[in-house]
Amino acid sequence: MDAVAEFFDTISGFVWGPFLLIPLLLGTGLYLTIRLGGLQFTKLLPALNLGILKRKDAGSEGDISQFQALTTALAATVGTGNIVGVATAIGIGGPGALFWMWMTGLLGMVTKYAEGFLAVRFRGTDDAGEKSGGPQYYLERGIKGPFGKVLGLMFAIFAVLACFGIGNMTQGNSIAANVESSWSIPAWVTGAVLTVLTLIVLVGGIKSIGRVTAGLVPIMIVFYVLGAIYILIANIGALPAAFAQIFTEAFTGTSAVGGFAGSAIIVVVQMGVARGLFSNESGLGSAPIAAAAAKTSHPVRQGLVSMTQTFIDTIIVVSFTGLTIIATGTWDEIDPETGEQISAALMTGEAFSHGLPGHWGHWVVTLGIVLFAFSTLLGWSYYGDRNVERLVGRRGVLPFRIFFSLVVFVGCTTELEPIWNFSDVMNGLMALPNLLGILILSGLIARETKHYLKHDPQLRADKDTIESFMVDQPGWAEWKAGDEIGSSRRFD
Numbered sequence: 001m002d003a004v005a006e007f008f009d010t011i012s013g014f015v016w017g018p019f020l021l022i023p024l025l026l027g028t029g030l031y032l033t034i035r036l037g038g039l040q041f042t043k044l045l046p047a048l049n050l051g052i053l054k055r056k057d058a059g060s061e062g063d064i065s066q067f068q069a070l071t072t073a074l075a076a077t078v079g080t081g082n083i084v085g086v087a088t089a090i091g092i093g094g095p096g097a098l099f100w101m102w103m104t105g106l107l108g109m110v111t112k113y114a115e116g117f118l119a120v121r122f123r124g125t126d127d128a129g130e131k132s133g134g135p136q137y138y139l140e141r142g143i144k145g146p147f148g149k150v151l152g153l154m155f156a157i158f159a160v161l162a163c164f165g166i167g168n169m170t171q172g173n174s175i176a177a178n179v180e181s182s183w184s185i186p187a188w189v190t191g192a193v194l195t196v197l198t199l200i201v202l203v204g205g206i207k208s209i210g211r212v213t214a215g216l217v218p219i220m221i222v223f224y225v226l227g228a229i230y231i232l233i234a235n236i237g238a239l240p241a242a243f244a245q246i247f248t249e250a251f252t253g254t255s256a257v258g259g260f261a262g263s264a265i266i267v268v269v270q271m272g273v274a275r276g277l278f279s280n281e282s283g284l285g286s287a288p289i290a291a292a293a294a295k296t297s298h299p300v301r302q303g304l305v306s307m308t309q310t311f312i313d314t315i316i317v318v319s320f321t322g323l324t325i326i327a328t329g330t331w332d333e334i335d336p337e338t339g340e341q342i343s344a345a346l347m348t349g350e351a352f353s354h355g356l357p358g359h360w361g362h363w364v365v366t367l368g369i370v371l372f373a374f375s376t377l378l379g380w381s382y383y384g385d386r387n388v389e390r391l392v393g394r395r396g397v398l399p400f401r402i403f404f405s406l407v408v409f410v411g412c413t414t415e416l417e418p419i420w421n422f423s424d425v426m427n428g429l430m431a432l433p434n435l436l437g438i439l440i441l442s443g444l445i446a447r448e449t450k451h452y453l454k455h456d457p458q459l460r461a462d463k464d465t466i467e468s469f470m471v472d473q474p475g476w477a478e479w480k481a482g483d484e485i486g487s488s489r490r491f492d
Contacts, residue, residue: 008421015428016274018266025273025283028435029107032114035446040109043304044311046459051305060463062295063131066305068210069294073287073309075213076167076379078221078317078372081279083365084174086321087347090331093271095242096249098322100272101279105314108282109307114438114445116306118142119288120299121448121479127394130206133292134383135159135285135430136390139437142444151433152390155285158429159387165423167380168404169411171373173419176412182366191412194374199405202381206293209378220371221317227364228320231355235327242326274424280313284427285434289383297463298470299479300452304459321348328354377408448475 015021033040055067064072089097115135122141123133136159140152172194176187201208232239250268281287287309296302325331330351333342342350352361381404388400411419438445455461455469470476 005418005421008418008425012421012424012428015425015432016270018270021428021431022270022273024435025104025111025431026107028283028439029104029111031439032110032442032445033107035442036110036113036449039113039304039449040106040307040311043453043457043459044109044308046457047304047308048311050301050459051308056295057297057301057463060295060297063206063293064210064295065214066294066296066302068214069290069302070305070309071213071217072206072210072290072293072379072382073306074217074221074312074379075209075375076286076290076383077279077281077309077313078217078375081275082313082317082321082372083348083369085275085279086318087325087331089271089275090322090325091341091347093268094249095245095322095326095331096247096251096268097272097275098246098319098326099250100269101276101314101318101322104273104276104282105280105310105318108276108280108314109310111435111438112280112282112287112310113303113307114442115283115285115288115303115434116291117299117303117445117449118438118441119292119306120294120296120302121475123292126389128397131293132386132389134289134386135434135437136289136387137292138288138441139433142441143437148437151437154433155430156387156390158426158433159286159289160384160391162423162426162430163380163384163387164404164407165419165426167383168377168407169414169419170423171377171380172408172411173414174373175370178366178369182362187413188409191409194377194412195405195409197374198377198381198408199402201378202385202401202405205385206290206382209382210293213375213378216371216375220368220375221312223371224364224368225317225320227352227356227361227368228324231324231352231361232320232327234355238327238329239323242323245326246322276314276318279318280310282310283435283438284431286380286383286430289386290379292386297466298452300449301459303449324348324351324355330354444475448473 051066051070056065062069086098086101089101093100118138119133119135122138123131124137126132134155136152136156138152139155140148142148143151172191175194176190179185179190180187201212250272287306291302291306294302294305296305325347328351330342330347333347333350334340349362349365352365355361356364381401384404385397385400388396451473452470456466
């Protein structure tokens with residue numbers, strides 16, 4: 001197992017190194033920001049209003065509301081990456097890594113918009129009447145010829161493999177380990193309960209997942225953020241120094257402090273970008289799969305709602321985790337038992353324990369990990385579901401749901417270091433064809449986005465109004481035809 005872990009760690013180091021995914025991720029986000037006129041800044045408030053307050057487009061086609069699509073994507077992204085992933089980035093890269101997580105989030109918002117737009121723009125409906133969309137379809141349908149087909153197929157394969165790692169076993173393991181540590185409940189008991197709960201939800205498909213995540217995600221985010229706010233208020237005197245560290249060490253690296261090994265600037269950037277994507281999944285191609293199921297009257301509208309997911313995940317939740325770790329000083333705390341820097345798995349828990357009275361800090365983090373990880377598991381099950389449908393058709397969906405649920409038990413009861421490394425590699429391999437495809441399709445994205453926002457800049461138009469200014473536009477009839485049942489096979 002050590003050899004397997006080392007093998008995937010080596011591949012991960014190349015995929016997430018300074019010459020492949022990092023420049024591709026940041027470059028794609030910067031290019032789209034320029035081409036779309038800073039969309040993530042100028043349209044954030046209307047997008048938040050549409051996705052969180054208005055929540056749905058009346059009379060539109062789809063399986064779930066825009067709000068449920070948003071919470072399903074948030075369920076998959078707001079997970080252990082927001083707790084352990086942030087701690088890992090800061091523990092290795094220092095406080096400056098949080099700055100690069102922010103940059104990944106800000107640039108990633110426009111990438112997430114592009115993904116959501118394309119997912120709805122090229123979605124179809126399977127034989128059971130459920131929407132199917134995401135990179136596995138828009139890469140093939142948007143990029144004509146064999147190259148697009150190869151990119152779509154590559155994404156589908158990597159996504160199915162990744163869903164068992166980052167979206168299943170690692171999440172179940174995090175839940176089981178924390179529950180056993182906090183309440184002495186054996187891992188096999190947690191695994192059995194999680195397996196049954198997962199199967200119950202998954203049998204109902206995206207509508208069941210959407211209902212669960214719509215109820216669970218807002219509660220878990222508010223619950224976690226309130227705990228962090230209390231800690232930051234209690235340590236308000238340390239916040240100016242924390243921000244100073246974040247901004248200065250983002251460009252200088254971190255010198256040796258106690259048991260913390262010195263970190264070069266390349267490590268700061270690498271950890272910030274890699275853990276930032278691990279947390280918000282912008283460019284990964286996973287979240288647009290949920291976006292494709294939304295009831296929406298135009299691809300631009302759901303793309304903008306999808307964009308808010310990265311804002312909530314990174315600019316809000318990740319920021320609170322990172323600031324809590326830095327302000328309480330636990331990022332370079334020494335474990336008295338080992339004499340080394342405290343592990344990332346314990347870092348956030350220690351920060352909350354320092355900041356909240358009694359055992360509340362430990363309980364908040366444990367409950368946060370349980371809720372975040374379980375919701376991530378549900379979100380990723382849907383991503384795997386839709387990619388199985390792409391690869392083998394509807395007949396493979398139910399067996400996949402059952403098998404996915406059973407694998408949860410394996411994750412809860414098995415040591416998983418090689419799986420974490422495997423997950424990093426699969427996530428990177430998912431992102432590569434997706435980012436290439438987005439760049440190739442950027443002209444279509446820019447053209448159709450500018451036309452729509454010219455007529456509906458505040459996202460207040462109803463379905464009839466949208467039809468009136470879209471009726472003669474290239475691609476409009478094609479999009480509506482692509483919503484017909486069986487259209488997921490129209491391009492085969």
